[in-house]
Structures are given as C-alpha cells and as structure tokens.
Amino acid sequence: MTGSTQTDGRPVRLPRSARRKQLLAAAQQVFVARGYHAAAMDEIAEQAGVSKPVLYQHFPGKLELYLALLDTHVDALIKRIQDAMSSTTDNKIRVNATMRAYFEFVGDGGGAFRLVFESDLRNDAAVRERIDRVEHASIEAVTETIMADTGVSRERAALLAVGLTGAAEVSARYWLTARSGVPVDEAVDLLAALAWKGISSFPLQSEQTS
Numbered sequence: 773m774t775g776s777t778q779t780d781g782r783p784v785r786l787p788r789s790a791r792r793k794q795l796l797a798a799a800q801q802v803f804v805a806r807g808y809h810a811a812a813m814d815e816i817a818e819q820a821g822v823s824k825p826v827l828y829q830h831f832p833g834k835l836e837l838y839l840a841l842l843d844t845h846v847d848a849l850i851k852r853i854q855d856a857m858s859s860t861t862d863n864k865i866r867v868n869a870t871m872r873a874y875f876e877f878v879g880d881g882g883g884a885f886r887l888v889f890e891s892d893l894r895n896d897a898a899v900r901e902r903i904d905r906v907e908h909a910s911i912e913a914v915t916e917t918i919m920a921d922t923g924v925s926r927e928r929a930a931l932l933a934v935g936l937t938g939a940a941e942v943s944a945r946y947w948l949t950a951r952s953g954v955p956v957d958e959a960v961d962l963l964a965a966l967a968w969k970g971i972s973s974f975p976l977q978s979e980q981t982s
C-alpha cells in the first residue's frame with residue numbers, strides 16, 4: 773500500500789494536494805494493470821492505503837478519477853512535444869527531441885502511455901476528447917514549426933507532422949513491448965536519423981529563392 777501511518781497507528785492527514793497525488797498514483801497502478809473496466813474503487817483505495825470515503829472525497833466516481841489521471845498525462849506529453857519544438861532552432865535537433873519525448877513518455881515505468889494510447893475506454897466521449905487533444909496539440913506544435921521553417925502550406929505541414937509524431941509513437945511503443953534490447957539513446961538516434969532524412973529534403977524558407 774502507498775498510505776502512511778503515524779507511530780501510534782493512526783493515518784497521517786496529508787494536505788489535499790498531496791493526498792490527491794497519492795490517490796492518482798495508486799489509481800494509475802490499478803488502471804494500468806487491469807484496464808478501466810476491470811478496475812474497482814475498492815482496489816484503488818486499498819492500493820492507496822485509504823478508506824473508500826476518503827477516495828470519494830477527492831473523486832466522485834471511477835470515471836472522474838480516470839479522467840483526472842488522463843488529464844495529468846495528456847498535459848505532460850503535450851508539454852514534452854512543445855518543449856522539443858521550442859528547445860532549439862536547429863531542426864535536426866528538434867526531430868531528435870521529438871522522438872526522445874515519445875520514447876521517454878512510453879518508457880516511463882509507470883505505464884502512463886497505456887492510458888493515453890491503449891485505453892479500453894476510448895469510446896467514451898470524455899476520454900475520446902482527451903485522446904484527441906493530445907494528438908491534435910502534438911501535431912499542431914510540429915505543424916507550426918514546419919510551416920514557419922519551410923513555408924509549405926498548413927495541409928502539407930500537418931501531413932508531415934502526423935508522419936513524424938505517428939512514427940515516434942508507434943516506434944516507441946514497439947521498442948518497449950518488443951524488449952528489443954536496443955538502448956533508448958540508440959533507438960532515439962536511429963528513428964531521428966530516419967525521419968531527418970525525409971524532413972531535411974524540404975528547404976528552409978531562408979534558403980528558398982523567390
């Protein structure tokens with residue numbers, strides 16, 4: 773269990789933000805292991821080392837708990853992609869940073885990527901909205917950079933962005949589940965080199981002649 777007790781056996785009263793973080797961590801373990809449908813609030817409360825009433829004080833139901841967890845990881849992945857785009861003006865490094873963002877997100881030992889990319893509740897409208905949000909925000913961040921640097925149309929830049937982020941996601945998930953033995957740094961460099969071969973063929977605006 774992840775709960776804490778004082779030396780006299782009574783539970784520690786955590787600040788609300790700390791308790792919420794604790795409950796989300798426990799919920800993640802259960803949801804990743806069992807999926808949404810098989811997970812139970814009883815089990816999540818037990819994993820967190822709290823009573824069910826304490827769990828319900830923070831989250832009125834299982835769906836609300838699941839959505840709060842999704843929001844946390846969706847926002848984290850979006851920030852990783854946006855940071856990759858803004859970290860440098862060198863596009864070769866940007867491509868590598870984008871690949872690394874996905875590999876690091878997928879490689880996180882907590883299995884958060886399964887909630888975002890492999891949810892068994894994708895047909896729920898609220899879950900679908902969050903999954904769509906991470907896809908659209910990630911693609912948009914890359915699209916804007918490609919447009920600014922190459923001058924291609926939004927439609928063409930978006931296709932290139934989908935190709936880059938899609939390759940990063942699928943490759944990272946394969947790398948993890950296949951247990952290929954390729955170190956993460958080498959895997960990132962391999963995929964970045966492949967993607968850069970294609971993207972670098974589009975000249976920068978500053979290199980184009982009118």
